[in-house]
Amino acid sequence: MAKIFCVANQKGGVGKTTTSVNLAAGLAKLDQRVLLVDLDPQGNATMGAGINKAGLKSSIYEVLLGEADVNTARMRSEAGRFDVLPSNRELAGAEVEMVQLEQRERRLKDALAAVDSEYDFVLIDCPPALSMLTLNGLCAAHGVIIPMQCEYYALEGLSDLVNTIKKVHANLNTDLKIIGLLRVMFDPRMTLSQQVSAQLEEHFGDKVFKTIIPRNVRLAEAPSYGIPGVVFDPASKGAQAYIAFGAEMVKRIKTM
Ligand code: ATP
Numbered sequence: 001m002a003k004i005f006c007v008a009n010q011k012g013g014v015g016k017t018t019t020s021v022n023l024a025a026g027l028a029k030l031d032q033r034v035l036l037v038d039l040d041p042q043g044n045a046t047m048g049a050g051i052n053k054a055g056l057k058s059s060i061y062e063v064l065l066g067e068a069d070v071n072t073a074r075m076r077s078e079a080g081r082f083d084v085l086p087s088n089r090e091l092a093g094a095e096v097e098m099v100q101l102e103q104r105e106r107r108l109k110d111a112l113a114a115v116d117s118e119y120d121f122v123l124i125d126c127p128p129a130l131s132m133l134t135l136n137g138l139c140a141a142h143g144v145i146i147p148m149q150c151e152y153y154a155l156e157g158l159s160d161l162v163n164t165i166k167k168v169h170a171n172l173n174t175d176l177k178i179i180g181l182l183r184v185m186f187d188p189r190m191t192l193s194q195q196v197s198a199q200l201e202e203h204f205g206d207k208v209f210k211t212i213i214p215r216n217v218r219l220a221e222a223p224s225y226g227i228p229g230v231v232f233d234p235a236s237k238g239a240q241a242y243i244a245f246g247a248e249m250v251k252r253i254k255t256m
């Protein structure tokens with residue numbers, strides 16, 4: 001059975017997609033079978049995995065509306081050696097169109113059930129909003145990975161996300177839990193980064209992942225080549241950190 005994780009934070013630009021794509025590729029390097037679900041109409045995870053979002057025959061949009069199954073819509077990231085359920089701007093319409101559907105928050109969960117046995121990990125890259133799309137991700141998942149930048153405003157908004165996760169846990173998905181907070185774009189030379197990082201550890205204890213992802217320009221350059229950073233420059237500090245994070249996740253699921 002696959003373990004399913006949402007990479008979520010309603011703040012924009014905090015490193016959700018970079019984490020999703022590089023964790024997927026990092027896990028693939030550790031011989032894990034991975035499906036990356038792009039649940040964001042921006043399609044950044046799709047592009048970052050090397051798939052052209054403009055040329056899709058079918059996508060997660062059709063899957064959520066019941067017009068295609070996962071088997072038809074999924075594609076292969078040759079560079080990353082994982083599968084992708086791709087997305088593009090069409091997905092923005094799904095939010096409205098799903099309103100009329102029954103059990104609309106469970107569409108993704110139901111669709112993923114068909115391929116569950118084929119993967120060790122399913123990673124869901126969520127959009128920067130607590131929307132119906134994110135709700136579908138949270139209903140489908142066993143746990144949430146929350147990427148955070150160690151900056152002054154990092155904790156602002158975290159309580160909204162935590163409350164949403166609690167509500168989903170209580171009403172829709174009793175499996176759901178916060179797996180951990182992942183410190184990303186970390187700059188060890190900044191005192192503020194160090195302070196916020198220490199505060200996170202103090203408040204959240206073992207809910208903070210041991211691995212810290214540094215700010216690393218190679219991770220930012222990789223998407224323009226359609227290659228995950230961990231493959232683009234495996235020796236870079238950013239790549240090494242995401243591979244270490246993959247190993248931490250493999251260890252973590254053994255205790256779940
Ligand atoms: P959105 O909310 O729009 O979906 P996001 O949370 O998915 O954004 P990313 O797209 O992963 O965030 O990252 C935002 C920007 O920061 C991107 O330009 C990305 O390349 C860059 N970035 C992410 N992580 C790192 C890192 N560790 N080092 C350097 N740059 C990074």
Ligand code: MG
Nearest residue numbers: 016017040044
């Ligand atoms: Mg993103």
